[in-house]
Amino acid sequence: xxxxxxxxxxxxxxxxxxxxxxxxxxxxxxxxxxxxxxxxxxxxxxxxxxxxxxxxxxxxxxxxxxxxxxxxxxxxxxxxxxxxxxxxxxxxxxxxxxxxxxxxxxxxxxxxxxxxxxxxxxxxxxxxxxxxxxxxxxxxxxxxxxxxxxxxxxxxxxxxxxxxxxxxxxxxxxxxxxxxxxxxxxxxxxxxxxxxxxxxxxxxxxxxxxxxxxxxxxxxxxxxxxxxxxxxxxxxxxxxxxxxxxxxxxxxxxxxxxxxxxxxxxxxxxxxxxxxxxxxxxxxxxxxxxxxxxxxxxxxxxxxxxxxxxxxxxxxxxxxxxxxxxxxxxxxxxx
Numbered sequence: 618x619x620x621x622x623x624x625x626x627x628x629x630x631x632x633x634x635x636x637x638x639x640x641x642x643x644x645x646x647x648x649x650x651x652x653x654x655x656x657x658x659x660x661x662x663x664x665x666x667x668x669x670x671x672x673x674x675x676x677x678x679x680x681x682x683x684x685x686x687x688x689x690x691x692x693x694x695x696x697x698x699x700x701x702x703x704x705x706x707x708x709x710x711x712x713x714x715x716x717x718x719x720x721x722x723x724x725x726x727x728x729x730x731x732x733x734x735x736x737x738x739x740x741x742x743x744x745x746x747x748x749x750x751x752x753x754x755x756x757x758x759x760x761x762x763x764x765x766x767x768x769x770x771x772x773x774x775x776x777x778x779x780x781x782x783x784x785x786x787x788x789x790x791x792x793x794x795x796x797x798x799x800x801x802x803x804x805x806x807x808x809x810x811x812x813x814x815x816x817x818x819x820x821x822x823x824x825x826x827x828x829x830x831x832x833x834x835x836x837x838x839x840x841x842x843x844x845x846x847x848x849x850x851x852x853x854x855x856x857x858x859x860x861x862x863x864x865x866x867x868x869x870x871x872x873x874x875x876x877x878x879x880x881x882x883x884x885x886x887x888x889x890x891x892x893x894x895x896x897x898x899x900x901x902x903x904x905x906x907x908x909x910x911x912x913x914x915x916x917x918x919x920x921x922x923x924x925x926x927x928x929x930x931x932x933x934x935x936x937x938x939x940x941x942x943x944x945x946x947x948x949x950x951x952x
Contacts, residue, residue: 658889661870666859675851686757705759706831718839721938723908726832727899753783753797760801766925808888
């Protein structure tokens with residue numbers, strides 16, 4: 618991804634950026650970060666920065682919590698149970714429009730990671746064959762919340778499928794055993810399913826049908842954001858630095874992740890990270906800043922939410938996300 622002097626210069630710049638982070642005197646601020654799901658490769662940068670002591674150097678005692686879906690993460694942050702969280706941006710926009718006190722401060726997935734998987738041998742060839750079938754995913758899964766948008770986009774009745782509660786770890790087994798017909802999953806896990814099912818695997822990414830809202834983003838509780846702007850700024854900039862370091866070399870990031878989280882296969886996590894790089898890259902993250910939102914895209918995402926969901930209240934999308942805390946010297950640089 619990086620070659621010779623280019624990579625050395627880039628990492629040297631990151632080191633310099635790290636030295637510029639303000640250090641707090643006295644006790645560090647305890648900050649809870651609730652994840653969207655159980656930790657995997659896309660969360661490696663947070664574990665890496667924590668292991669390196671970067672958050673601590675910036676005055677933050679970071680506590681990382683396992684999540685139960687974007688909807689649950691948004692609710693927890695909005696209620697103040699966690700100061701920061703990770704949630705699908707469309708889910709966050711919907712919550713914000715309904716009065717939830719949260720604001721996105723950094724985008725991780727500039728492209729939607731959502732996709733549906735099925736076995737071709739089941740007779741499904743595409744979305745037109747979904748009616749009458751079962752879709753297995755967890756109750757808080759962002760794709761379940763966003764299902765009405767997908768269904769209407771492909772021209773099927775949103776009520777024509779049956780949802781079955783399946784944990785993230787059980788999706789492949791449920792598909793193999795035909796307990797479910799279809800499952801939703803992030804593109805991160807694509808290689809694992811390819812190895813499991815081979816040519817029998819059917820796959821439809823949402824972005825392929827023109828549904829490409831922003832995906833996972835870092836959200837902050839509005840009251841905490843107003844009272845602790847410096848803490849949020851430091852968290853965002855440390856996280857940018859960690860993501861950029863992992864883009865350059867995921868090895869140390871995976872080492873930190875695997876040291877903190879049991880049950881993960883390193884080879885699978887490396888495959889995931891390659892897919893994550895595709896999801897992180899867009900013109901804004903490459904030209905403005907790693908983690909930056911584009912206001913025109915945010916407006917499009919809000920219109921999508923407003924078009925396909927009920928009880929979406931008037932909202933200025935510019936107030937749902939901000940680039941204020943980003944270090945614009947850190948950009949996504951990668952193949």
